[in-house]
Amino acid sequence: MNKALISLEGISKKYVLGEQTVHALKHIDLQINKGEYIALMGPSGSGKSTLMNIIGCLDSPSIGEYWLNGKEVSRMSDADLSDVRNQEIGFVFQTFNLLNRMTALENVALPLVYAGISKKHREEKAAEVLERVGLKDRMLHKPNELSGGQRQRVAVARALVNNPSLLLADEPTGNLDSKTSHEIMALFEEIYAGGNTIVLVTHEEDIANHARQVVRLRDGLIESKN
Numbered sequence: 243m244n245k246a247l248i249s250l251e252g253i254s255k256k257y258v259l260g261e262q263t264v265h266a267l268k269h270i271d272l273q274i275n276k277g278e279y280i281a282l283m284g285p286s287g288s289g290k291s292t293l294m295n296i297i298g299c300l301d302s303p304s305i306g307e308y309w310l311n312g313k314e315v316s317r318m319s320d321a322d323l324s325d326v327r328n329q330e331i332g333f334v335f336q337t338f339n340l341l342n343r344m345t346a347l348e349n350v351a352l353p354l355v356y357a358g359i360s361k362k363h364r365e366e367k368a369a370e371v372l373e374r375v376g377l378k379d380r381m382l383h384k385p386n387e388l389s390g391g392q393r394q395r396v397a398v399a400r401a402l403v404n405n406p407s408l409l410l411a412d413e414p415t416g417n418l419d420s421k422t423s424h425e426i427m428a429l430f431e432e433i434y435a436g437g438n439t440i441v442l443v444t445h446e447e448d449i450a451n452h453a454r455q456v457v458r459l460r461d462g463l464i465e466s467k468n
Contacts, residue, residue, distance in 0.1 A: 246309070247407055247439050248274040248297060253306035253316075255292050266292040268462040270306070274441065276407075279434045281442045281450035284459035291412075293459065294443045298331055298410045299323045311407045328356055332401030332409045336416035338393045340385040340400075346372060346392075347381040350400045357404065371399040375429060391422035398429060402438075409433060412443045427452045 253270040256263055267289045274280055284290040295301035296308060299315055302323070308316040315326055327333075340349045350368035359367070372381050375395040385393050394414060401409055411430070415423035427449065434440055434454075442453055450456050458465045 245275050246273045247276045247278075247311055248272070248441075249307075249309040250296075251307045253293075253296060253303045253308060255289075255296065255301070256304050265462055267296075267303070270462075270464060272457065272464065274439065276439055277437055279430075279440045279442070279452075279454045281444055281453035281456045282459065283444060283447075283450050283456055284465075285445070287461075288459040289462040290443055290459045292462075294410065294412060294441070297408075297441060298333065299327045328353065329404065330407045332404060332406035334394070334397050334401045334409065334411040334414045336413040338385070338390075338397045338417075340393060340396060342385050345382045345384055346377060346388065346396045346399075349385070349396055350403050353400060353404050367403055368399070371403050372396070374402070375399045389422070390418050391425055394418060394422075394426050395429065398426070398433075402433070407439065409438050409440045410443075411440065413445070414442070415444075415446070415449055423449070 250270055250272040253267055255267040256265050270293065282290045282293060292301065296303055303316050306316060307314060310326065311330055313326065315323060318326065347365060347368050350372055351364040354364040354367060369381060372378065375398055377392060377395050377399065380388060380392060388396065415426055418426060430440060430452065444450050455467060457467050
């Protein structure tokens with residue numbers, strides 16, 4: 243296998259809405275190598291969210307092949323896709339998606355519960371990753387006791403706790419002010435420098451500029467890569 247972490251070949255996705263067929267993606271070819279930092283950009287309706295969902299194994303293509311870390315995931319069952327998501331992909335969302343009744347430490351440890359890791363090791367690993375994202379002194383705080391930037395750091399730590407092959411971030415600064423956005427993007431820079439592969443979905447040019455390559459979509463097609 244080549245060094246491509248992500249290999250998309252002839253990926254198309256169509257949705258049937260009543261009598262209308264929407265072609266969200268049209269024969270997309272894209273390779274992303276290990277250790278790359280890519281931004282997906284495009285206006286609303288360009289297909290970037292559909293492409294993100296396919297890369298994140300949240301959706302399957304109508305046709306085409308998708309290989310992730312040497313596994314062909316485009317033909318997997320929902321149960322197998324769920325396993326791939328848990329093992330290979332760390333997700334960071336615009337809305338943080340933290341559980342309010344849990345501490346930062348418990349939120350970060352949650353993916354390790356599904357991986358069957360003991361409580362002691364879960365807590366050790368979660369504490370280690372929280373320290374890495376600069377929240378050593380906030381581990382026992384609940385989300386409502388944290389700022390927006392701190393909550394997103396907790397979400398980033400949770401995404402990293404499983405040592406995923408891919409960090410997939412969907413508009414990660416969408417709910418943050420500009421100062422906090424810069425801090426979160428600096429954190430992504432550190433994560434990238436540590437050897438992680440990052441795919442960032444954004445509609446903001448200044449956020450996309452942090453990536454090493456920008457892939458622009460329009461009308462379900464890749465318009466440019468630079």
